[in-house]
Amino acid sequence: MTAPTIHPTALDCGESDLEVTGNLMKFAVTANVLGFPAISVPVGYDKQGLPIGLQLMGRPWCEATILRLAAAIEQQWNEPKRKPVIYFDVTKGK
Structure with missing residues (x-):
């Protein structure tokens, strides 16, 4: 599954899509519960x-x-890695 689209309104009030969240976290939960080391590596971009x-x-x-x-x-x-259209640098704050 590729990264889900973040709708502009989600930046103001948040977004909760349990189906997408479940698909993204399907295997991460197993690693966390059982203590397996895991990492995500960037490998490209979709269409x-x-x-x-x-x-x-x-x-x-x-x-x-x-x-x-x-x-x-x-x-x-x-x-080369691309910066997303909507980008917020957490190290700089608001």
Whole structure:
């Protein structure tokens, strides 16, 4: 599943789409509950220009393996990363 579209009104009052949230979190919940190391790696963009991430999950206590694999995947991805049309830098605040 690619990134869902964020509607402009969601920036003012929030958005709750349980079906989309459930699909996005389907495998992350398992990793969190069981303590498996996991990471999402950017691997491209869909036809609408929305980002696609590949989730990697490993055995408990194998964080180094997951990080090495994620770094190798990112090095193979030659396409430059794009900043979204709607972007908010959380490090700078409002």
